[in-house]
Amino acid sequence: MTELIKKNAQTKRSLNVFDRLESEVRSYCRSFQTVFTKGSNAMLHDRNGKTYIDFFAGAGALNYGHNNPHIRTKLIDYLLEDGITHSLDMATDAKETFLLRFQETILKRRGLCYKVMFPGPTGTNSVESAFKIARKVTGRTNIVCFTNAFHGMSLGSLSATGNAFKRGGAGLPLSGTTFLPYDGYLGPLVDTTALLEKLLQDPGSGLDSPAAVIVETLQGEGGLAAASGKWLRSLERICRDNGILLIIDDVQMGCGRTGTFFSFESSGIQPDIVCLSKSIGGYGLPMALTLIKPEHDIWKPGEHNGTFRGNNLAFIAASEALxxxxxxxxxxxxxxxxxxxxxxxSRMASRYSDKIIEIRGKGMIQGLVFQQPEDASRLCKLLFERGVIMETSGPHDEVAKLMPPLTIEAEMLQKGLQKMESALVDMYTGIMPKAAMQMKG
Structure with a gap:
């Protein structure tokens, strides 16, 4: 007990450094009150020697785990050979290798044809560039987006983000977008694409003719709402009929998170523009892509640029991850x-059917929607105490979201789920079912 008290005191002293010296804007460190030191695949270690199972995966930037050994070896070798690290958009061996491998392994095998743009190192850079090229191609300015969407924190992408708290941080009016209901927002019987089509057909609707429609096939920050294949195909048809570019934001849902490399593959659609970031960098290294159909690639040289769009370490890591x-x-x-x-x-939702509304998500991003939104935060707090990193999502933070690395070991996944079950038991009953107790033992 004395040792535990000492460790807690040490942690408080360490966190005081961040309290004193880092901006008040920090957020995740307020939920996860410790100082992390090491990570390996789905496991994190803190300064006190405590281990944590990672059901967060860097908000989707670590699909291939912490310190993936295959990728790490390539990075070390590249550095030891004095490989180029920073290159703006100059040609390098590392970029060439990535472009060729991405073409052969990802695009060609899926029958997709895109030019690859490196817009800057983060997802919001990709979204900003997508908006700019859509407006340039069409000569129009309005972007249609959807309720509970999240597309980034810079002004353009924030204007297409639904969350009122995040929008409020802009400090000025956000314009150039029109929000419409996402699939299922008005209930399961309402096809909200019909509303978009009606507004486009009616010259008195007040809807400015859009340059593009941007959509997440599954809303990660918005509460794990998923668009059906039928809804996405209808959206694509409406865009084609009206000369509107279709942008898929796959920043968090791409790179295998939903089960296929691109989240839209099962729907059969072919977007005009695709935004990728987070795990495309392979190792948690900053990298983003904007995939553009060749006929829309009408940029003038340097018309959109950025100092750190040539992150060659990310090219090396991304090539190996592919x-x-x-x-x-x-x-x-x-x-x-x-x-x-x-x-x-499903078992948890059935057992606590008076507390849990439904299950949402697909692939390796799924979660529980709680009747009382604060229960999602309570669960995540209990899990952190038990050694599991997990976060909430949704407009009211009502969803407890599981997002482990895709490479998590089966035993580690089961262990994390057992801890989650134990936390739910403590929240609601305090009595562990016999079957769960036997599994835990």
Missing amino acids: RYWDDDRLAKQIRNHAEVIRDFL
């Missing part, structure tokens, strides 16, 4: 893990 998509082994593992997660969440 090897996971050379065959279907990772995809199979994602499906297996997703089924385990779904079965577990």
Whole structure:
């Protein structure tokens, strides 16, 4: 007990450094009150020697885990060979290797044809560039977006983000966008694409003719609402009929998170523009892509640029990460893990049916929607105390969201789920069911 008190005191002293010296804007460190020191795949370690199972994965930037050894070896070798690290948009061996591998492994195998743009190192850079090229191509300015969307924190992408708290941080009116209801927002019987089509057909609707429609196929920050394939195909048809560019924001849902490399693959659509970031960098390194159909790639040289768009370490890591998509082994593992997660969440939702409204999500991003929104935060807090990192999402933070690395070991996944079950028991009953106790033992 004395040792534990000492460690807690040490942690408080360490966190005081961040309290004193770092901006009040910091957020995740307020939820996860410790100082992390090491990470390996789905496991984190803190300064006190405590271990944590990572069901957060860097908000989706660590699909291939912490310190993936295959990727790390490539990075170390590259650095030891004096490989180029910073290059703006100059040609380098590292960029060439990535472009060729992305073309062969990802685009060609899916029958997709896109030019690859490196807009800057983060997801919001990709979204900003997508808006700019859509407006340039069409000569129009309005962007249609959807309720509970999240597209980034810079002004353009923030204007297409629904969250009132985040929008309030802009400090000025956000314009150039029109919000419409996402799939299911008005209930399961209402096809909200019909509303978009009606507004476009009616010259008295007040809807400015859009340059583009931007959509997440599954809303990560918005509460794990998912668009159906039928809804996405209808949205694509409406865009085609009206000369509107369709942008898919796959910043968080891409790179295998939903089960396929692109989240839209099962729907059969082919967006005009795709935004990728987070795990495209392979190792948690900053990197973003904007994929543009060749006929829309009408940029003038330097018309959109950025100092750090040539992150060659990310090119090296990304190229190695793409090897996971050379065959279907990772995809199979994602499906297996997703089924385990779904079965577990179904049991919890059934057991606590008066507390849990529904299960949402797909692949390896799923969660529980709580009747009382604060229960999602309570659960995440209890899990942190038990050694699991997990976050909430949704407009009221009502969803407890599981998002482990795609490469998490089956045993580690089960261990994390057992801890989650134990936390739910403590929240609602205080009595562990016999079957769960036997599993825990």
